[in-house]
Structures are given as structure tokens and as C-alpha cells.
Amino acid sequence: xxxRRSEQSSAATSPATKGRSRPIALYLFVxxxxxxxxxxxxxxxxxxxxxxxxxxxxxxxxxxxxxxIVQAVDRELTANITxxxxxxxxxxxxxxxxxxxxxxxxxxxxNTGTFAYVLDKDMTSIMSTRVDYPSPRTKSNDPxxxxxxxxxxxxxxxxxxxxRIAQRYVFNILVPVFPPNREPVVLGLSRDGxxxxxxxxxxxxxxxxxxxxxxxxxxVIAGTDPTASTGTTFVLSDLAVLGSSGGWxxxxxxxxxxxxxxxxxxxxxxxxxxxxSRDVVTRPLSEAFWSLIVGGLxxxxxxxxxxxxxxxxxxxxxxxxxxxxxxxxxGEAVPARDYPISExxxxxxxxxxxxxxxxxxxxEVRFLMRELAHRSKNQMTVIAAMxxxxxxxxxxxxxxxxxxxxxIFGLAKSTDLLLANGAAGVDLEELLIRQIEPFxxxxxxxxALSGPPMxxxxxxxxxxxxxxxxxATNAVKYGAFANDAGTLRVTWTRTATxxxxxxxxxxxxxxxxxxxxxFGTTVLENMVGRALGAEVRRTLHDDGIExxxxxxxxxxxPARDPQxxxxxxxxxxxxxxxxxxxPAEEK
Numbered sequence: 001x002x003x004r005r006s007e008q009s010s011a012a013t014s015p016a017t018k019g020r021s022r023p024i025a026l027y028l029f030v031x032x033x034x035x036x037x038x039x040x041x042x043x044x045x046x047x048x049x050x051x052x053x054x055x056x057x058x059x060x061x062x063x064x065x066x067x068x069i070v071q072a073v074d075r076e077l078t079a080n081i082t083x084x085x086x087x088x089x090x091x092x093x094x095x096x097x098x099x100x101x102x103x104x105x106x107x108x109x110x111n112t113g114t115f116a117y118v119l120d121k122d123m124t125s126i127m128s129t130r131v132d133y134p135s136p137r138t139k140s141n142d143p144x145x146x147x148x149x150x151x152x153x154x155x156x157x158x159x160x161x162x163x164r165i166a167q168r169y170v171f172n173i174l175v176p177v178f179p180p181n182r183e184p185v186v187l188g189l190s191r192d193g194x195x196x197x198x199x200x201x202x203x204x205x206x207x208x209x210x211x212x213x214x215x216x217x218x219x220v221i222a223g224t225d226p227t228a229s230t231g232t233t234f235v236l237s238d239l240a241v242l243g244s245s246g247g248w249x250x251x252x253x254x255x256x257x258x259x260x261x262x263x264x265x266x267x268x269x270x271x272x273x274x275x276x277s278r279d280v281v282t283r284p285l286s287e288a289f290w291s292l293i294v295g296g297l298x299x300x301x302x303x304x305x306x307x308x309x310x311x312x313x314x315x316x317x318x319x320x321x322x323x324x325x326x327x328x329x330x331g332e333a334v335p336a337r338d339y340p341i342s343e344x345x346x347x348x349x350x351x352x353x354x355x356x357x358x359x360x361x362x363x364e365v366r367f368l369m370r371e372l373a374h375r376s377k378n379q380m381t382v383i384a385a386m387x388x389x390x391x392x393x394x395x396x397x398x399x400x401x402x403x404x405x406x407x408i409f410g411l412a413k414s415t416d417l418l419l420a421n422g423a424a425g426v427d428l429e430e431l432l433i434r435q436i437e438p439f440x441x442x443x444x445x446x447x448a449l450s451g452p453p454m455x456x457x458x459x460x461x462x463x464x465x466x467x468x469x470x471x472a473t474n475a476v477k478y479g480a481f482a483n484d485a486g487t488l489r490v491t492w493t494r495t496a497t498x499x500x501x502x503x504x505x506x507x508x509x510x511x512x513x514x515x516x517x518x519f520g521t522t523v524l525e526n527m528v529g530r531a532l533g534a535e536v537r538r539t540l541h542d543d544g545i546e547x548x549x550x551x552x553x554x555x556x557x558p559a560r561d562p563q564x565x566x567x568x569x570x571x572x573x574x575x576x577x578x579x580x581x582x583p584a585e586e587k
Contacts, residue, residue: 024318025311032303040296047288055281058206059248059261062274065203066263069211069272072202074265077173080114081155084175084189087116093187094179098126102133113195115166119146119174119186130165130190138164142172146186149174157268159215160193160231169193169231171221193230196222200272208280216269236260236275250278317344324351333359383408406473409438425455425558428464432490435468440481440488451492454499457558460551463527470524471503471547479545480505486544499556501549508543532556 087093087108092100098118105116106129117128123143127133140146145158158172174188200211200222212223214234222230236253248261257278264271279286317339324334334355339345387404394400429449433442440447456464472481480486486507493500524547529536534551 023311024314025307028307028311029304032300032307036296036300036303040292043292044289047292051282051284051288054284058281062205062209062261063247063263065205066211066261066272066274068203069200069213069274070263070265072199073196073213073270073272074267076196076199077157077267080173080189080191081175083109083114084155084173084187087189088175088177088187093118093177093185094182096179096182099133102127102129105129109189113191115190117165117188117190119188121150121183121185123147123186125165126185128165128190135165140164145172146174146188149186150176150184159217160219160221162231163190166190166192169219169221171215193221197224200224205274206276206280208283209274209276211272211274214271214273221270234273236273251275253277313340314344317341321347321351324348324355328355328358331358331362403473406469425457426461428454428456428492431456431461431465432468435465436472436488436490439472439476446480446484446486447488447490449490451490452494454492454494454556455558456556460532460556463531467524467528475505480507482507494553497553499551499553501551503547503549505544505546 087101087105090101090104092098092104101118109116109129115129117130118126119140120126123140123146125135125138125140128135128138141164142158142161145156149156153176155173155175158174160169160171162168163170170190170192172188172190174186176184177187178184196213200213201224205211210223210225210228212225212228212234213221215221218234220228220230220232220234228234236251236258248259251258251260253275258275259278259281260273260275262271262273320337320339321344324337327334328351332355334352336352337345337348339348391400394403429451432449436442436447442449475481475486475488480488486505489502489504489506491502491504524538525536528534528549528551532551532555534549534555537548539546539548
């Protein structure tokens with residue numbers, strides 16, 4: 001088997017086919033690439049588009065959050081301004097009772113992280129809730145803001161300053177107070193810058209993002225990042241540039257690519273800045289990209305393993321088909337095998353069916369060859385017997401040739417019918433018509449045939465065909481066809497065991513018949529009688545002759561075709577029997 005497969009493999013890789021044949025695994029691998037490649041590319045494009053969309057969403061979120069924080073800062077300061085206005089209208093302050101005002105303001109601002117203080121027109125602190133009253137007079141560290149409040153008569157919010165009394169970074173909210181009949185003073189609220197950190201965290205930012213509140217001078221009031229602590233200078237970027245972009249901007253912080261968003265307070269002029277490194281924004285895309293790469297590699301590995309397993313099963317199945325094809329080519333039986341692939345299983349079943357049909361055809365051919373040899377041997381024996389008997393009854397060579405030719409032609413007609421009908425058998429009526437028509441038309445007037453449909457096997461068709469030929473020949477010479485007045489009636493009937501066959505000739509003024517026995521008598525008595533096991537009777541009437549045959553049904557059945565030798569192959573049948581025979585009516 002392996003040698004056969006090697007020969008087939010050599011044939012498959014011959015120069016005529018080399019370069020065209022490829023392993024099925026290669027085609028499966030190409031199919032996987034064709035299927036997965038565009039999928040990965042399309043996934044990468046979708047991933048990129050999704051990342052861009054996510055970045056736009058994050059940008060909108062951060063921008064909105066920064067604005068929301070600005071609004072939260074403004075609300076916080078507005079609340080402080082409202083408190084400041086209430087304190088500015090306190091009667092104790094208007095009447096100049098700083099001790100009573102100190103007590104009342106301290107009680108009202110307790111636990112708020114906010115402290116009240118009063119500045120005179122020289123910007124010197126004359127009262128502060130940070131310390132007990134009376135307290136030493138202290139010069140303000142931010143006199144410009146107080147003077148601006150006096151000059152404008154409006155509320156003023158300072159930038160971040162370092163308070164002398166608080167000893168920390170604070171911002172102030174100041175309002176001028178003009179008591180009746182008294183010198184104007186400036187009432188201020190002081191808050192530690194760090195207290196604004198809670199306001200910055202009112203809106204939660206995404207992970208990795210920081211936010212800072214920066215005053216107009218660039219100092220950090222409060223922030224969520226340790227590098228942007230209260231009092232430090234915010235060095236990320238120019239706040240004016242950040243606030244004018246309308247979205248986020250890409251900047252550098254200590255050499256690190258950074259994305260920042262700024263929102264500006266219209267109340268104070270402060271800015272809220274949210275920022276994060278570029279990696280924080282691009283990390284989801286990077287993670288998704290590497291997830292795609294890892295997933296793709298895993299999928300490719302699984303696909304390759306699956307392709308290998310499938311190609312291995314297909315290759316094994318195809319190799320088994322090669323073996324089956326080799327068995328078919330050598331004429332051996334091919335079994336139908338079970339395959340995991342239905343198409344290959346169908347091919348295997350087709351090869352098995354073809355093998356069975358081929359072996360059946362080979363058996364049939366061998367049978368036909370033996371049958372042909374047997375039939376040819378029988379035909380030669382029959383022809384030899386015909387030649388001998390024709391020679392015995394012939395007076396000269398021309399007469400022998402003429403009689404022998406007619407008998408050969410009659411035998412040929414029977415053979416034609418046998419070849420035309422094959423195993424189905426020869427129709428009896430058609431056989432009779434073929435043998436009688438050359439001598440007289442079978443028109444239903446002079447010649448009439450009647451009987452049930454019946455088919456004959458090969459042996460009985462040959463014998464009855466020769467018998468009909470001899471009877472028709474004798475009818476031309478001595479019987480119904482000797483002149484136009486003669487008629488012929490051929491009838492047959494069938495019973496469960498026998499077929500009764502009657503040949504009846506009618507001819508007014510029947511001529512005398514010769515005494516010697518000819519080939520026709522031999523055919524009728526020996527071949528029909530002995531070969532078919534029939535009873536043969538001849539009856540002479542005043543107006544003609546009658547032949548009757550009683551043949552067993554089994555001798556005529558197409559399903560039973562005897563393969564043994566006919567009686568013509570034996571030495572005895574062509575000689576007359578020892579007992580006296582009735583006078584012959586033919587040549």
C-alpha cells in the first residue's frame with residue numbers, strides 16, 4: 001500500500017503538475033489569513049475611531065468638569081460675600097463697638113475656616129477674629145486690595161497672600177464700610193487657601209487627572225497634586241493660552257507631554273486648571289491595542305492549531321481515498337469507510353459503489369466471454385451438423401450450396417434476435433415471423449399465427465428457429481407454400497407445465513414426399529425432441545401435414561439458459577434411430 005501511495009505521490013509531483021499542487025493545509029492557512037487579516041485591520045480601525053471618540057468624550061467631560069469647578073468656587077465665594085455683607089451691616093460695627101463686633105463675628109464664623117478682620121483707612125488691622133480682642137495693630141500684607149475696595153466701594157477678592165497674623169497663605173474678600181459720622185473702614189474675610197481644596201473635589205475627575213485653583217498672579221491657591229501645593233507658582237503653562245483654547249491643549253510639564261484644560265472665574269479672575277499626562281489619555285488605546293495584539297496572537301495560534309488538526313484529518317482521509325483509488329484501479333474490492341467529512345465519505349461511498357459495479361462488470365464480462373466461447377462452440381457444432389446433413393441430401397454442389405446458405409441465414413436470423421433481446425429472451429411470434437416471412441408473407445390469410453405472448457431462452461430460440469426454418473423450407477418444396485392454394489396455421493398454447501405447439505399445413509392435392517430422411521427430420525426429432533425434452537409427433541392428413549410439439553415450460557424459460565452442451569455436440573444425434581422411422585417428408 002505504501003509503495004502504491006509513493007508511486008501516486010511521484011505521479012502527483014511530476015513536472016506536468018509540479019507548481020500547481022499545494023498541500024491542503026496551505027490553502028486552509030491562506031483562507032484563515034484572508035478571513036482574519038481584514039478582521040484585525042477592521043478591528044484596529046474601529047479601535048482607533050473608538051479611541052478618538054473616547055478622547056472627544058473625555059475632553060468634553062474634563063472641560064465641563066473644569067467649568068463646573070469654577071462655578072463651585074464662585075458659589076463658595078458668593079456665599080462668603082453674602083456673609084461679609086451681613087457682617088458689614090452689623091450695628092456694633094457701624095457704631096464702632098469693635099469688641100462687641102469681634103465677639104459676634106467670632107461666634108458666627110466658628111468652625112467655618114473663615115475669619116473676619118477690620119482695617120482702618122491706613123490698611124492697619126484694628127481687629128481680627130483669629131486672635132483675641134484687643135490685639136496688637138498689624139500692617140496689612142495686601143494694602144492695595146483694601147485701598148481698591150475703598151476707592152471702588154465694591155467687594156474685592158484678593159489673590160493669594162501670606163497673612164502676617166495667620167502665618168499661612170490666605171486670600172481675602174474685602175468690602176468698604178462707611179459708618180455714619182465715622183471714618184470709613186474695610187471689613188474683610190480671610191480664608192486659608194487650602195480650604196478651597198474641598199471645593200475642587202466637588203466634581204470627581206477621572207483617574208489620573210489633577211486640578212488646581214490658580215490666582216491672577218499664577219500662584220496656586222489649592223490643588224490636588226502635591227507638586228501644585230498652596231503658595232507655589234503654577235508653571236504648567238500660560239493660563240491665558242489654556243483658557244482661550246475652548247478645549248484641552250497639549251503642553252509639556254517637566255518634559256512630559258501633558259493635556260490641560262482651564263476655566264476662568266469671572267468673579268475673581270482666578271483659573272481652575274485640570275491636567276493629566278498624555279499617557280493617561282492614550283492608555284486605554286494602548287491597553288486595547290495590546291489586548292488586540294495578544295488576543296489576535298492567541299486567536300491565530302488557536303486557528304493554526306485548528307487548521308493543523310483539520311488538515312491532518314483531511315490529509316489522512318485523502319490518503320485513504322488514494323489507497324481506495326489504487327484498489328479500484330487494480331480491480332480489488334473497495335470498502336466504504338466512515339470519514340468525519342461528509343463530502344469525503346460520499347466519495348468513499350462512490351468509490352465503493354464503483355468498485356462493486358466494476359467487479360460485477362468484470363464478472364459479467366468473464367461470464368459473457370465463457371458464454372461467447374460456449375455459444376461459438378455450439379454454433380460451430382450446429383453448422384458442422386448442418387453441413388453434413390445438407391451434403392447427404394444434395395445431389396450436386398450447387399444444390400448443396402443453396403440449401404446450406406438458406407439454413408445458415410435462418411440460423412443467423414435467430415442469432416440476431418438473441419443479440420437484440422439478450423437476457424430478456426426472444427419473443428416466439430417474432431421468431432416465427434422472421435423464419436417464415438422469406439418464404440411467404442405472414443398476412444393472416446395464407447399464414448396465420450396465434451398464441452399467448454411467450455419468450456424463449458437462447459438455446460430454445462436457436463433450436464425452434466432452426467425447426468421453423470426447416471418446416472418452412474419443406475412447405476415450399478412439398479407443402480403449403482408449394483402453390484398459391486396452400487395455407488399455414490401455427491398455434492401454441494401454454495399450461496402450467498407444457499407448451500403445446502402445432503404446425504398445420506393445408507394443401508389440396510398433396511404431392512407425394514420422398515422416402516429418405518433429411519436435415520429437417522434430424523432437427524425436428526433430435527434437436528427439438530432431445531435437446532428440449534419435447535414430444536414430437538408428425539401426422540399426415542389428406543390435405544396436408546401436421547407437426548405437434550409438447551415442450552416443457554422450463555426448457556423455454558428465459559431465466560433458465562442451460563450452459564451444458566446441446567445434443568448436436570454429441571456423436572449420436574445426427575444418425576437415424578435403429579427402429580424403422582416413418583417416411584420423411586423433406587429432403
